[in-house]
Amino acid sequence: MGAVSDFEDHRLRIVTAGKHEVGVLRWHDRFYAIHNRCPHQSGPVCLGIVSGRLSSQAPGSMEVDEETPVLSCPWHGWEFELERGRALWDPSYAVKMVPVRVESDRVVLEVGRTAG
Ligand code: FES
16 A cells, blocks of 8 residues: 555545555554445545544543544544444444555555454
8 A cells, every 4th residue: 555654644545445445544653444434324434534532531521542543424423433443322333444554664455354
């Protein structure tokens, strides 16, 4: 897919892999790859915003977990954590994650396989 340095941190880049569009995200030193198809109504989920996961321990307080990227679909706002691709509100819904790895400083997608 390209050299590691071609991928800007915290930015989803959409690439064509076989017959599919896949969003590739560099998040700190980790990479995630997501099929660009939302499980809700097949929207272009990878055109959404990625941020750290928000949580709250008490009313009036909010923390951002920068270790856990969350993708928000631009059509209706469903949010997916990208470790497993599951929707935050109902983990029975999930985006399809594509296995991705770095090999000799290049980003490699394993298209045709589903991330575990
Ligand atoms: S199509 Fe993605 S939230 Fe509806």
